[in-house]
Amino acid sequence: MDKFIFFLIEHYYYSVPLFLVFILLIVSNASKGGKKINSQELINLSNQDKAKIIDLRPSNDFSKGHITGSVNIPSNDIESRSHEIKLKDQESLILVCEMGSQSGNTGELLKKQGFNDILILRGGIGQWRMDNLPLI
Numbered sequence: 001m002d003k004f005i006f007f008l009i010e011h012y013y014y015s016v017p018l019f020l021v022f023i024l025l026i027v028s029n030a031s032k033g034g035k036k037i038n039s040q041e042l043i044n045l046s047n048q049d050k051a052k053i054i055d056l057r058p059s060n061d062f063s064k065g066h067i068t069g070s071v072n073i074p075s076n077d078i079e080s081r082s083h084e085i086k087l088k089d090q091e092s093l094i095l096v097c098e099m100g101s102q103s104g105n106t107g108e109l110l111k112k113q114g115f116n117d118i119l120i121l122r123g124g125i126g127q128w129r130m131d132n133l134p135l136i
Contacts, residue, residue, distance in 0.1 A: 032108060033106065033107020033120055035120070036121075037120065042094055046068075050090060050092060052087055052091055052092070054096065055070040055071065056096060057074065066125075066135055067125075075097065075106045078109060
């Protein structure tokens with residue numbers, strides 16, 4: 001470990017740009033596709049009728065358990081089925097996948113199709129289960 005740190009210090013002209021690129025990569029992925037929200041925020045928005053929840057998982061996973069009120073549009077079908085997403089005024093679009101990692105790419109795709117207020121459930125259905133929240 002000491003040799004590695006010594007190498008980084010001695011070759012700072014390589015390590016500093018690499019470190020900056022790494023930080024920029026993390027920052028860009030953190031905001032990709034929409035704002036991340038937690039389970040409680042999703043519940044609050046849903047209870048206030050201020051959100052439409054889109055479950056991006058395959059249909060067989062959706063049928064095994066999903067969040068109340070969510071609509072299943074698998075991420076593979078989102079381009080051809082985005083016309084099915086109808087939002088009311090002041091309504092957000094919440095994307096849910098299994099672990100929260102696939103929603104960012106889908107959110108970027110939906111932004112290109114004109115959707116603006118996109119939110120992503122941080123940790124996806126996996127986190128929802130870990131929070132001991134119900135699935136139907």
